[in-house]
Amino acid sequence: MAGKKGAGVLELAVLGLLHESPMHGYELRKRLNTLLGMFRAFSYGSLYPCLKQLLTSGLIMEDRPEEPNTALALQSRRSKIVYKLTADGKERLQQLLTEAGPASWEDEGFGVHFAFFSHTRADVRLRILEGRRSRLEERLESVRAALARTRERVDSYTLELQNHGLESVEREVRWLNELIGRERAEQEQQARSSSQTNQDMPRENGR
Amino acid sequence: MAGKKGAGVLELAVLGLLHESPMHGYELRKRLNTLLGMFRAFSYGSLYPCLKQLLTSGLIMEDRPEEPNTALALQSRRSKIVYKLTADGKERLQQLLTEAGPASWEDEGFGVHFAFFSHTRADVRLRILEGRRSRLEERLESVRAALARTRERVDSYTLELQNHGLESVEREVRWLNELIGRERAEQEQQARSSSQTNQDMPRENGR
DNA sequence: TTCGTCATGTAATGGGTTACATGATTAC
DNA sequence: GTAATCATGTAACCCATTACATGACGAA
The missing domain is CATH 1.10.287 (Helix Hairpins)
Incomplete structure (x- = not known):
């Protein structure tokens, strides 16, 4: 737990969006870029590593709804991966939303923090x-x-x-x-x- | 000509400012940050390496005005280093100011390009x-x-x-x-x- | 059956910051 | 003489991008 700086803005944005509803990466990125539209745009090259990191640190988890009745025993070969928040993730989100510091009002972070004001x-x-x-x-x-x-x-x-x-x-x-x-x-x-x-x-x- | 990507925005900004008048790094940075005021701010950690690189690629040179009459034979121990453009530097600046591409109208570059419009x-x-x-x-x-x-x-x-x-x-x-x-x-x-x-x-x- | 979009990922790179370290000059 | 500011520099790191590679799926 020492160090392990979060991915800055992205972490909050991802946690915030996943809190509203579970999603897979591709959709996450689209929502991200329409949400922040005028301010920032993230690419997959930063999103997926971020998801991976959040996964390994236990803040999010894969959530496969398992609708496999349709005779597809191996439906999981490179399919969508839907992520949702864990309890730790919700806690972390709450923590991020509670700190009012430079990170929340400087140019990079303000937009994202503002976007989730209704949870603040x-x-x-x-x-x-x-x-x-x-x-x-x-x-x-x-x-x-x-x-x-x-x-x-x-x-x-x-x-x-x-x-x-x-x-x-x-x-x-x-x-x-x-x-x-x-x-x-x-x-x-x-x-x-x-x-x-x-x-x-x-x-x-x-x- | 192979590779050697310029330092992006900074290169243009530095060349442009030095074209207007020779300067040392510290002053350069201040002028830079008032020039671009609302848009960007550079730190020494990026400026000095950039100057170094421009120096080694021959676009700028040190310009010591040599006013050493005042009995200071070793006045140069860690003093100001004033830089000015070389002929190559002027050419490079002209080249940078002539290309109208994404680099000149995307968020990162537009301000700097605009700032030197009077030379464009x-x-x-x-x-x-x-x-x-x-x-x-x-x-x-x-x-x-x-x-x-x-x-x-x-x-x-x-x-x-x-x-x-x-x-x-x-x-x-x-x-x-x-x-x-x-x-x-x-x-x-x-x-x-x-x-x-x-x-x-x-x-x-x-x- | 092929093309466009959806979807997931990685490696190389890049442009920049922070924190640090230090020397010189000026103002008091 | 000491504190503030001017002035130069470096090393470690950070966040994100680009370019690439791959695979699934629907529609023409």
């Missing part, structure tokens, strides 16, 4: 959104500073590029602001209704 | 912009198709993510449209003025 605790969601926002704001500030420093020394295409980048990020920040606002409103509403019924927020007992 | 031929610029646009439109189409297929089966966060991605890309397409429009207008104007004067005036009048 509300407070974690909020911290991830805020983390990403402040990350982007850092970037904005440093680029704006650089832009102010070098004003008039850059050619028009460079300027155009930096402006477009700036505007894109500003746009994402506005998007995050709106999401954060919604999350906060939701939390308040929940807090209100729970204080009404004299209950403190149940802190995610392990089910 | 007008027709190449146009083809790169159009290449990127059609690349993005492909992506839009496939995501929209997927979205239509799975409508109502996805949870709200996934939907939110996909929508945001979609809008981001649509926005970039609009940006590209405008740039392409400008480029075309410029080309037409140049064509017009050159046809106007091509009978009695020497062609090639630079401003």
Whole structure:
């Protein structure tokens, strides 16, 4: 158990998708790439090794529905391999979904983490959104500073590029602001209704 | 000529920056990261090996300005190393700036290629912009198709993510449209003025 | 029966990061 | 004189890609 760094983004994505429903690799990859569509695309060369690794570490298992009545005794020669989560896998997924750190708000990971927000605790969601926002704001500030420093020394295409980048990020920040606002409103509403019924927020007992 | 794949994006970026003015590695990296600000950030761990490789392949050379009057006979112990392009390097840069292929319009390369558009031929610029646009439109189409297929089966966060991605890309397409429009207008104007004067005036009048 | 798609995999490679190690210069 | 920053470099590793190889299955 020492070391054994997970496959980063892919691990979460695979576990998350398999949690929604069991699947075989090929389909997994398609769902992956439509899910993340604009952000990333994985190839088989990374997916299958990842599945293999998850298998050997006991987070997923093969799940052959066994519908062999149809007179095919050896139907298993290079057929589909459907994977599903094990108990350990569910636990691992839960763990991944609970940590709100750089991995969850940097460029590589944010999309995937966001995609599974409906399985994520509300407070974690909020911290991830805020983390990403402040990350982007850092970037904005440093680029704006650089832009102010070098004003008039850059050619028009460079300027155009930096402006477009700036505007894109500003746009994402506005998007995050709106999401954060919604999350906060939701939390308040929940807090209100729970204080009404004299209950403190149940802190995610392990089910 | 056999093999010797260049260091991808970095090679172009380094050659391009050094073409504008000689620099040492540390400064190069800063300029690199402000130039590309929103898109990429390189670390020394990739920059210095790249410089080394460019050095050994003769595309850049050390350029010590030699201002040693100040009584420092051994001023060179671990001092700055300023690099500049060689003739080969300039040629290579020109070559890189002339090819309008996937490398120039895929996500990884587009920003860098665009950043040096002022050193790029007008027709190449146009083809790169159009290449990127059609690349993005492909992506839009496939995501929209997927979205239509799975409508109502996805949870709200996934939907939110996909929508945001979609809008981001649509926005970039609009940006590209405008740039392409400008480029075309410029080309037409140049064509017009050159046809106007091509009978009695020497062609090639630079401003 | 052949072609396109579904489906699973591996080996070689690649481009990059992190963490580390160290020296030089500047500001206080 | 010491801390921060400038400046150069390397080794170990990581995540993923490309290209390849193979096999099953349905439709023309």
